[in-house]
Amino acid sequence: MTLLDPAQLSAALILLDRRDDVAIARGQLMPGSTLYGGHTVAGMIPPGHKVALRDIEQGEPVRRYGQIIGFASRPIRRGEHVHTQNLSMGDFERDYAFGVDAHETAAAAQPATFLGIRRADGRVATRNYIGILTSVNCSATVARAIADHFRRDIHPEALEAFPNVDGVVALTHGEGCALAAEGEPITVLRRTLAGYARHVNFYAVLIVGLGCETNQIDGLVEAEQLERGARLSTMTIQQTGGTARTVAAGIDQVRALLADANRVTREPVDARHLMVGLQCGGSDGYSGISANPALGAAVDRLVTHGGTAILSETPEIYGAEHLLTRRAASREVGEKLVARIRWWEAYCARMEANMNNNPSAGNKAGGLTTILEKSLGAVAKGGTTRLVETYEYAQPVRARGLVFMDTPGYDPVSATGQVAGGANLICFTTGRGSAYGCAPSPSLKLGTNSALWRRQEEDIDLNCGRILDGEQSVDETGAAIFELMLATASGQRTKSELHGYGQNEFVPWHLGAVM
Template sequence: MNAPPATPARPLCIKLHPSDNVAIVVNSGGLKAGARLEDGLVLVDAVPQGHKVALADIPKGGAVIRYGETIGYATLPLGKGAWVNEFLVELPEPPPLASLPLATNVPAPLPPLEGYSFQGYRNADGSVGTRNILGISTSVHCVAGVVDHVVALIKQRLLPKYPHVDDVVGLNHLYGCGVAINAPAAIVPIRTVQNLTLNPNFGGEILVIGLGCEKLQPERLMPELSPEAARRNILSLQDERFTGFQAMVSGILEMAEARLELLNRRRRETCPAADLVVGLQCGGSDAFSGVTANPAVGYAADLIVRAGGTVMFSEVTEVRDAVHLLTPRVVDEAVGKALIREMAWYDDYLARGSTDRSANPSPGNKKGGLSNIVEKALGSIVKSGTSPIQAVLAPGERATTKGLIFAATPASDFVCGTQQLASGMTLQVFTTGRGTPYGLAAAPVIKVATRRDLAARWHDLMDLDAGRIATGEASIEEVGWELFRLILEVASGKKPWSDVWGLHNALAVFNPAPVT
């Protein structure tokens, strides 16, 4: 259990950059009007925890600066010591994509980090899983109820006979029929569902359950299979050999047991940290995200890259307003153009839905002190660390490059997690300030709390307390190393809290194509 939150005995605010004209309140419960900071500044308003206080007089229309960047413009004159809340900050224009610098400040490679390993499951294609799971995919949502029924039976009847298999997971989704299957944007959900079956945590022994009449035929999910292999791995419920529901169930159980026998022969073996594929995500973010948890995750991300591993960060809308800080870091202009391509695609996607980036952040984000998407994005991209960006993936594409990768996904927790699984992520690190019981059945999720208050209150849901950085009890580097070691432990089989309690969210395949 985490220690109780360390509430500073004195009023405490954090200013991140010398040019900032706002700081955030650290104290649990916030600060009352009249509180005096160490530099003599007196608060003229009560300011909640995580919210901003003006460090200088800001005129109407004046820039509100945090992270050394303009996060908006004051809608009213703001006096020194005033509470700077979301209603007082006007959203600025996003960075123009056409004029962004590309590969103009590529970071030098960091020193190699050698000697770190984990106990993983090596696959025939050279990839390494952190879990040994029987995955049962679906070609259409019509069969989801049957798969859920069968998964429960497998766990009850079969799984105890195969102790070296960690779990059986049904990969249900809402795609497959009633959709414009040949629409250009349909490539996103189709390749997502295809690549989910290739995730290293399934060991190449995936089953596909279809109905038979769907637009997305089961064979399309595993195009590399021979006809003989397809008969072993694909089952359609409308097959005329089945008379009654129990016959369908028996057919699936027979196929599943054959796969379980093969998976049960596998054993964990020592694998270099270079075989890690770690996804990064944040949900329920607050103003501390960019101060504590995300910088610590960024430090750990650099360690993984230094060890030769792969790290993917995502969430287009939480990158878009800080993309000008990322395009100089890409390894070459081609990667930079791919990053701009994904930003432009999403701009157009939002416009076609008659919305824009102002739909993010959420009410909880705002309650946690984030005024707008610009402030949120500046704190979000810190997860990427300082390594050069080696590649950019379109939604659902599979990673083929090591190092730091941007995998384009929506910011939605469930959609981002699903898309990262399709891209080959085998372990995810998830930062949160407001708190969420989020988890994935197909890959372990390490949850990092941004605040001591949250880590103590949710002591059996949060895996790591990064709030110690804000209170001065630990440095970014110390928590980063702690997270890196925890990643190796979880990759080797240690269960994070979401797996201890079996808290797993449903898959949510991103489908920008029309539904007919």
């Protein structure tokens, strides 16, 4: 195959690798538009979508990023739109080559800092909340009522004297009963709740239950070795005497904590105290070109300063996992990642689904065709440093550097696991648009294209579309993202925080049967 020089392509197209069979449209291409060498577009091609650079026979692999993104389901002619009508999934061998591309990352000469909140145990917070957690869905209304009493938009006087308290939030869920008292489902739920109960961004936590649920609070405390005290208290509606009394008791408990919670101060701390969860949602054909690699450049900077980044969404690295295993710090780390991939394949087979159910309808409208293509763009969020560890959902993250946590691709479930693992900041790339927040950890949203920025600027914190516009390089945008991470960790509010997002996005991963 003759490799094309990017200079041969018109300014209307983006070629990512000389081995690629397709290029990406910068804007809408009209039928008859000239591509290169006198070749023309065969039909209308939307922004972010793919156009064939050569004739491709049925069954042949199609490459983007120099990697296979699918196979031609019928003959494709040069200049044609390449998408769901002519590109499909197929099996092929991937060389995991454990660790061959892993390299040590030199520490930054001058450590970056942010203004963090140092807790008594030495951990550093980026926010200072009081949390209300629930053991079961039955106590969700009571938990919300307690937190609502302190909402600044409803009762501004409640926290007026406590400016250093970021808020009181209720994180409720739909589980906790009608599941087995032992086994993976309740273990994962308890691990998730415990991760939030211990989270550094909570000054204190109150856990509210009903009293008769399967997920007994005493069982949760014992299984996760939580310690009740001034910073962790519990109550049940049945024992306290009903809804009104439990709400009143909860309000009294929170009110008693406010003065001490307000005494925190921010001080300069090393960026090694940052643990950033990496997310992408509402992805489009530009995600793997602008926002994701720019976030990857920011992650590389974070790692040089001793910080941690959590790459997740296992169904959205499927087909690109070999790029991560090649960077694994050890064969064991890489094999743990492959084991999670195999678990997902078996899970989908058992549920009569397949991994290519992802991309979503919005992803496809934005130009992504197969999960292979989506995954190759998604892994770019992880930058280029070594993969130092692989974790299961909501496990505490202890390692420093780039790690992987097994989660679903659904953003609220995925980010919930990352925060339970210790993430004190979320960075979320989007091409179609997102309105997401994540209490108690602030969530930065990074747009992939300038059209999205102009349309939904009130929800997007930074426009990575300047890369596509030729105004900024990937590395320059990565530097801007890293600076925004530090500013946000120092207390600067994100767009989602200003809108009040965060309470409804707590969604633990539901596993197993509902009885």
